Amino acid sequence: MAIRLPEGTAIIGQSGGPTAVINQSLVGVIEGLKGYAPVKRILGMRHGVDGLIKAKAPVDLTALTSEQLDKLARTPSAALGSSRAKPNEADCVKIYEQCKALDVRYFFYIGGNDSSDTCRIVYEMGQKQGYDLRCVHVPKTVDNDLMGNDHTPGFGSAARYVAMAFMADDRDNASLPGIKINVVMGRNAGFLTAASALARQHHDEHSGPHLIYLPEVAFDVDRFVHDVSECLSKHGRCQIAVSEGIKDKDGVEIGAKLISGEKDQHGNAQLSGSGALGDMLSNLLKERLKGPTGKPPRVRADTLGYMQRCWPDPSSVDAAEARAVGVKAAQEAMTGLTDGSIAIIRTSNHPYKVEKRVIRLADVAAKTRHMPVEFLNGHNNVSKAFVEYARPLVGELPVMFKLPM
Amino acid sequence: MAIRLPEGTAIIGQSGGPTAVINQSLVGVIEGLKGYAPVKRILGMRHGVDGLIKAKAPVDLTALTSEQLDKLARTPSAALGSSRAKPNEADCVKIYEQCKALDVRYFFYIGGNDSSDTCRIVYEMGQKQGYDLRCVHVPKTVDNDLMGNDHTPGFGSAARYVAMAFMADDRDNASLPGIKINVVMGRNAGFLTAASALARQHHDEHSGPHLIYLPEVAFDVDRFVHDVSECLSKHGRCQIAVSEGIKDKDGVEIGAKLISGEKDQHGNAQLSGSGALGDMLSNLLKERLKGPTGKPPRVRADTLGYMQRCWPDPSSVDAAEARAVGVKAAQEAMTGLTDGSIAIIRTSNHPYKVEKRVIRLADVAAKTRHMPVEFLNGHNNVSKAFVEYARPLVGELPVMFKLPM
Numbered sequence: 001m002a003i004r005l006p007e008g009t010a011i012i013g014q015s016g017g018p019t020a021v022i023n024q025s026l027v028g029v030i031e032g033l034k035g036y037a038p039v040k041r042i043l044g045m046r047h048g049v050d051g052l053i054k055a056k057a058p059v060d061l062t063a064l065t066s067e068q069l070d071k072l073a074r075t076p077s078a079a080l081g082s083s084r085a086k087p088n089e090a091d092c093v094k095i096y097e098q099c100k101a102l103d104v105r106y107f108f109y110i111g112g113n114d115s116s117d118t119c120r121i122v123y124e125m126g127q128k129q130g131y132d133l134r135c136v137h138v139p140k141t142v143d144n145d146l147m148g149n150d151h152t153p154g155f156g157s158a159a160r161y162v163a164m165a166f167m168a169d170d171r172d173n174a175s176l177p178g179i180k181i182n183v184v185m186g187r188n189a190g191f192l193t194a195a196s197a198l199a200r201q202h203h204d205e206h207s208g209p210h211l212i213y214l215p216e217v218a219f220d221v222d223r224f225v226h227d228v229s230e231c232l233s234k235h236g237r238c239q240i241a242v243s244e245g246i247k248d249k250d251g252v253e254i255g256a257k258l259i260s261g262e263k264d265q266h267g268n269a270q271l272s273g274s275g276a277l278g279d280m281l282s283n284l285l286k287e288r289l290k291g292p293t294g295k296p297p298r299v300r301a302d303t304l305g306y307m308q309r310c311w312p313d314p315s316s317v318d319a320a321e322a323r324a325v326g327v328k329a330a331q332e333a334m335t336g337l338t339d340g341s342i343a344i345i346r347t348s349n350h351p352y353k354v355e356k357r358v359i360r361l362a363d364v365a366a367k368t369r370h371m372p373v374e375f376l377n378g379h380n381n382v383s384k385a386f387v388e389y390a391r392p393l394v395g396e397l398p399v400m401f402k403l404p405m
Numbered sequence: 406m407a408i409r410l411p412e413g414t415a416i417i418g419q420s421g422g423p424t425a426v427i428n429q430s431l432v433g434v435i436e437g438l439k440g441y442a443p444v445k446r447i448l449g450m451r452h453g454v455d456g457l458i459k460a461k462a463p464v465d466l467t468a469l470t471s472e473q474l475d476k477l478a479r480t481p482s483a484a485l486g487s488s489r490a491k492p493n494e495a496d497c498v499k500i501y502e503q504c505k506a507l508d509v510r511y512f513f514y515i516g517g518n519d520s521s522d523t524c525r526i527v528y529e530m531g532q533k534q535g536y537d538l539r540c541v542h543v544p545k546t547v548d549n550d551l552m553g554n555d556h557t558p559g560f561g562s563a564a565r566y567v568a569m570a571f572m573a574d575d576r577d578n579a580s581l582p583g584i585k586i587n588v589v590m591g592r593n594a595g596f597l598t599a600a601s602a603l604a605r606q607h608h609d610e611h612s613g614p615h616l617i618y619l620p621e622v623a624f625d626v627d628r629f630v631h632d633v634s635e636c637l638s639k640h641g642r643c644q645i646a647v648s649e650g651i652k653d654k655d656g657v658e659i660g661a662k663l664i665s666g667e668k669d670q671h672g673n674a675q676l677s678g679s680g681a682l683g684d685m686l687s688n689l690l691k692e693r694l695k696g697p698t699g700k701p702p703r704v705r706a707d708t709l710g711y712m713q714r715c716w717p718d719p720s721s722v723d724a725a726e727a728r729a730v731g732v733k734a735a736q737e738a739m740t741g742l743t744d745g746s747i748a749i750i751r752t753s754n755h756p757y758k759v760e761k762r763v764i765r766l767a768d769v770a771a772k773t774r775h776m777p778v779e780f781l782n783g784h785n786n787v788s789k790a791f792v793e794y795a796r797p798l799v800g801e802l803p804v805m806f807k808l809p810m
Contacts, residue, residue, distance in 0.1 A: 018580045020573075046810070047580075059810040071806035077576035079808050084581065168425075168715040171482035175423045175452075176489065180678075180711075273585075273705025274687065275680010282679065300678025302710035306585075310573040312803045313718065398717045401428075401476035403484050405451065405464040 003336045005038040006132040008105035010333075011058060013045035014078035015111030015118075017142065019154030020161075020314040021322035025110045025138050026080065027073040028326020030061055033106075036334045043102065048083030048111070049118060052098040053091045073323065076310040086114050087121075096125040099133055106134050106333050110326070112141040112152075116341050117365035123339040136329045137341035137361055140322070142309045145189035147367045148359045150346040153325055154309070156318030156393035158185070159195035161311045162241075165304055166199030167400050170208040170239050177237035178298030179228060179285055182209075183278040185308050187245040187253075190214030190371045192308065194382045195390050196241035204402045208239030211380045215245035216371045219254060220379075224281075225288045227380055232289075232297070244277060244303075254280075275303045315395035321354065328356040352392035408741045410443040411537040413510035415738075416463060418450035419483035420516030420523070422547065424559030425566075425719040426727035430515045430543050431485065432478040433731020435466055438511070441739045448507065453488030453516070454523060457503040458496050478728065481715040491519050492526075501530040504538055511738050515543040515731070518551055521746050522770035528744040541734045542746035542766055545727070547714045550594035552772045553764045555751040558730055559714070561723030561798035563590070564600035566716045567646075570709055571604035572805050575613040575644050582642035583703030584633060584690055587614075588683040590713050592650040592658075595619030595776045597713065599787045600795050601646035609807045613644030616785045620650035621776045624659060625784075629686075630693045632785055637694075637702070649682060649708075659685075680708045720800035726759065733761040757797035 012029050014022055026044070033039045043058035045051045051058060059080060064072070072079055087095060099107060099122070107122060109115045116137040126133030139146050142158035162184055173180045184193040193214055201207040210231045213219055231238040246254050255277035278301030286296035325342045332340065340358040347353045375386035417434050419427055431449070438444045448463035450456045456463060464485060469477070477484055492500060504512060504527070512527060514520045521542040531538030544551050547563035567589055578585045589598040598619055606612040615636045618624055636643040651659050660682035683706030691701035730747045737745065745763040752758045780791035 014580070018577050044808070044810075059808055061808075068806070071804065072808065074803065075576060075806040076573045078580035079576075079806065080580075080810075082580040164717055165712055168481045168717040169711050171480060171484075172423050172711050172715040175419070175483035175485075175487040273707065274684055275706070275708055276684060279679055279681060279684075300711070301680070302678065302712070303680055303708065304712075305707035305709075306574050306577050306705070307570055307707070307709075307712070310577040312569055312573045312805075398479065399476065400717075401473070401480040401484065403449070403464055403466075403477070405449075405485075 005334065006105040007038045007040060008103040009041050009043055010039045010106035010108065011043045011045060011099065011102065011104045012061070012108045013048045013110065014080045014082050015048040015109060015115040016082060016084065016140070017309055018077035018082055019140055019142050019309050020076040020157040020311055021153055021319050022077065022110060022140050023075050023079050024073045024319050024322035025140060025153060025326035027069045028323040029108050029138065029330045030064065030069060032327035032330025033334065039106065044080040047081035048085070049087050049091070049095050050083040050085050052095045053087065055098055058102065076312050087118055092121045092125060096122055100131060105132060108136050108138060108329055110138040110140050113146055113365055113367055116361050119339065120361040120365055123361070134333055134338045136333050136337060136339070137364060138325055138329045139342060139364070142192060143186050143189050144191035145369045146364055147369050148363045149343045150354065151344060151393055153318060153322035155191060156395070157311070157314035158192055158308045159198065159390055160315040160394040161308050162192055162195045162304065163198035163394055163397055166196040166209050166239065166241065167201070167398070170199060171400055173208065173237055173239050178300065179232070179238045179240070181240045181242055181278050181281050181299070181301040183242050183244050183301065183303040185304065186215065186243050188215055188368050188370065190216050190243050193241050193243040194371060194375065194386055195394070197382045197387055198390055198394060198397065201400050201402070206235050207400070209241040210235060210238050212241045212382055213243060213246050213380060214371060214376070215243045215247055216376065217379050218249040219246040220249065221284065223379065225285065228285055229289060242277070242281065273305065275301065278303045315393060317393055317395050325356055332358055349388060349392065410739065410741070411510040412443045412445060413508040414446050414448055415444045415511035415513065416448045416450060416504065416507065416509045417466070417513040418453045418515065419485045419487050420453040420514060420520040421487060421489065421545070422714055423482035423487055424545055424547050424714050425481040425562040425716055426558055426724050427482065427515060427545050428480050428484050429478045429724050429727035430545060430558060430731035432474045433728040434513045434543065434735045435469065435474060437732040437735025438739065444511065449485040452486035453490070454492050454496070454500050455488040455490050457500045458492065460503055463507065481717050492523055497526045497530060501527055505536060510537060510539060512538060512540040513543060513734055514540070515545050517546040518770055518772055521766050524744065525766040525770055528766070539738055539743045541738050541742060541744070542769060543730055543734045544747060544769070547597060548591050548594050549596035550774045551769055552774050553768045554748045555759065556749060556798055558723060558727035560596060561800070562716070562719035563597055563713045564603065564795055565720040565799035566713050567597055567600045567709065568603035568799055568802055571601040571614050571644065571646065572606070572803070575604060576805055578613065578642055578644050583705065584643045584645070586645045586647055586683050586686050586704070586706040588647050588649050588706065588708040590709065591620065591648050593620055593773050593775065595621050595648050598646050598648040599776060599780065599791055600799070602787045602792055603795055603799060603802065606805050606807070611640050612805070614646045615640060615643050617646045617787055618648060618651050618785060619776060619781070620648045620652055621781065622784050623654040624651040625654065626689065628784065630690065633690055634694060647682070647686065678710065680706065683708045720798060722798055722800050730761055737763055754793060754797065
């Protein structure tokens with residue numbers, strides 16, 4: 001059966017917090033479209049749909065050489081520029097009108113759940129008005145919180161950074177013992193904080209992280225102090241992973257209370273780009289764990305910050321998958337898909353195997369996936385099931401040698 | 406002429422802030438001693454001279470296999486444990502007595518300027534009492550602030566981390582424009598903060614860091630706000646490198662005023678392990694650069710933290726040099742050196758070539774090297790001479806691709 005495809009422009013945009021491999025997906029879409037006659041040119045939105053809303057001239061990506069594409073793919077963060085905007089109804093009209101003006105027939109949007117919702121709205125506008133505009137969402141988020149996906153491109157590289165940071169920092173903490181807090185990204189989903197568990201060394205029962213606090217489990221200050229105190233007794237030191245999104249029993253974000261009131265268009269308060277949460281927990285422990293002499297313990301806090309999402313040494317698995325979902329999105333569009341999102345589904349863990357499937361835009365849009373209960377272990381740890389889940393996603397990790405002492 | 410060497414134990418210790426390659430130096434000393442008949446066994450101090458002062462049994466390193474040594478060398482941070490202690494006179498007596506009790510004839514101490522001073526004191530005690538104890542200092546510090554050295558092992562890897570962090574973070578900042586502050590380690594010497602300049606891309610005049618603030622140049626708040634404002638006008642965004650050790654015109658550390666009063670035995674206030682300086686500067690800019698509507702600019706601050714000194718992907722050049730200074734220290738001791746420090750001297754920059762030479766312990770001890778004037782460029786930048794100096798030390802760096810837009 002011959003497939004009838006509309007002829008015209010393909011446009012690609014990048015949205016939300018960048019990742020180390022979001023340009024792999026961009027390159028994947030471009031590569032996947034190459035050689036298809038209906039695609040007359042390939043454009044890039046400047047700063048996602050912001051560029052369309054403001055009618056900024058898109059970037060022409062049609063003539064990029066394979067050498068340029070390779071360099072682009074290896075460069076972290078959104079090369080087209082990104083956007084935090086959640087377009088309202090009027091914005092979506094502008095996006096749609098701009099697409100028509102540019103003769104866009106294929107709309108690819110690389111981003112999280114908000115981006116899939118934008119795809120859905122724009123697609124439905126075309127449907128209503130009888131303009132054949134096909135919209136495919138390409139998943140991306142370091143938070144790993146998209147519904148319908150086993151995991152999302154961007155997560156593996158961020159998880160790799162977190163695992164490497166914790167394993168090296170644990171050696172640092174062992175060499176100059178004390179309490180070390182590392183605050184990890186992830187507002188609502190604890191996957192990235194949980195990935196710190198990949199730093200633990202099989203041959204060293206004292207290796208950290210010793211305590212892991214996720215946004216999925218209510219954070220209790222007294223219990224936290226007690227946990228750290230017990231850990232010090234057991235290991236003589238304590239390395240702690242704390243999600244930036246930890247909440248008290250009433251669901252109030254502990255970090256947001258500390259950082260001066262900036263909010264984005266989604267109503268989310270700023271959590272990243274500040275050391276306030278780590279410093280507050282650090283001061284709390286210095287005060288509450290004073291010794292009999294009144295001397296506070298050695299406490300240090302690092303907020304791992306933006307390096308988690310842009311560190312230019314991604315997981316090889318993640319880089320390949322990010323490229324592959326882009327290619328898949330293009331290929332699906334070129335074989336008749338009118339709207340949908342590409343999802344990664346794991347078909348086997350030993351050996352690790354995945355499939356890329358098309359799922360409905362509405363199944364991804366505006367929903368957040370949390371750590372499932374089977375990935376938790378008590379209130380301050382993750383399960384073996386989580387470690388088995390996350391291990392194949394981060395690529396090869398270094399091994400920390402410990403002297404027999 | 407035959408060299409007469411005393412027979413007995415060699416002992417090795419690690420001191421001060423760990424680095425990504427301090428174990429390379431440890432392994433270098435062990436390898437350099439192998440096969441020399443006067444060395445009856447090789448021991449490791451636990452937590453530097455602390456272990457000797459407290460008469461803790463050292464770790465026997467004599468029987469480590471070459472496979473174990475390779476793994477050890479690739480593991481960041483001090484595998485023997487480190488120490489921040491500055492031994493006083495009574496401590497030095499204990500160290501010396503403990504060395505005699507262990508039949509130590511070769512004392513190797515890997516560390517910064519305080520460590521070389523410890524070597525000097527212990528060596529002089531042996532001299533006075535007619536006990537042949539030879540003391541060799543092996544240089545190490547991410548701060549790159551040792552006198553008599555072109556650069557120090559540990560610096561190249563930390564500088565590599567800083568350069569990679571800034572180049573990736575600059576892409577992140579370009580994709581979601583705003584002001585980004587990254588606080589870099591280095592209390593008194595700005596070398597590591599200056600290394601952020603290695604992130605700049607030749608093909609992109611807009612690439613960051615746009616402003617670099619070093620401890621060697623007095624920090625003025627009003628001038629800082631003005632600099633950032635000008636940068637925003639020019640580039641539409643601003644990426645800033647700030648040393649944790651920036652001082653006001655009276656020499657008062659700006660960070661130390663913000664972080665609750667902990668001091669180490671050297672009288673140094675805590676600077677690392679807190680986000681306070683970055684957050685203060687961030688809040689300052691939000692307040693002072695409000696637009697006409699009263700809306701603050703987007704400002705984020707990361708404190709690069711302990712990852713700078715332990716990230717487990719060191720500069721290849723630095724790793725090799727750290728190993729080589731350890732080997733050199735051992736070889737010098739085995740050919741008659743009684744006391745001294747190993748220094749790296751650059752003999753050529755194109756191509757990059759270094760020599761390892763012996764210098765006097767007193768020439769390294771208790772002094773701090775600062776950024777020379779020719780490495781500075783105005784009050785907020787570094788010179789081309791600095792970039793040429795630092796570039797060979799960090800190994801190969803990734804290149805950030807920029808779309809023609």
